[in-house]
Amino acid sequence: MDFLKDKKILIGAAVLILVIIGGAVFLLNSKKSTQTTDTVEEEQILTLSAEEIGLTLSMAEDGKDVTMRVDNAEDITSIEYELSYNSEGDIPRGAIGTVEVKGRLIEKKITLGTCSDVCHYDENVTDVKIILKVTKTDGKIYQVEKALEQ
Structure with a gap:
């Protein structure tokens, strides 16, 4: 039983880590895209x-x-x-x-x-x-x- 309990904890931790990594990648990509759209070419x-x-x-x-x-x-x-x-x-x-x-x-x-x-x-x-x-x-x-x- 302890083996199944440890396995569930490991799977839960792995899923949590994947969600955190996915969220970080999403946030970094969205910041890069907003930075490129903010640079408007000024007319001299x-x-x-x-x-x-x-x-x-x-x-x-x-x-x-x-x-x-x-x-x-x-x-x-x-x-x-x-x-x-x-x-x-x-x-x-x-x-x-x-x-x-x-x-x-x-x-x-x-x-x-x-x-x-x-x-x-x-x-x-x-x-x-x-x-x-x-x-x-x-x-x-x-x-x-x-x-x-x-």
Whole structure:
């Protein structure tokens, strides 16, 4: 009887050891897979000056629009923009969008306010700034910043 009892203890111990080893292997493999998925390749964004692409900003006389103009767009494939400004009461506002690139000259009129059926324009606009994400024909991405001089 002692022999059977010792055999059961040995089998139980062997099963327990196998479960512990299996669990350890599983945990180590799952940690390795999460480490490899956490390393996301970062996109390197270079900078250009506004002068390099001929970027200018101008406010409409009525203060309802800002016009963004790029005079040197021949090697640019796409432009995304983020315009930020403060409206009356120092309320931060902005607009985002993309610009269709056709040819060497780009011009985009950006409304300072909201429009659906009727436009509601922001008043007493100050601190107008634009940030462009410019993708060139070589695939490199650049950031360009410009503030409206008032």
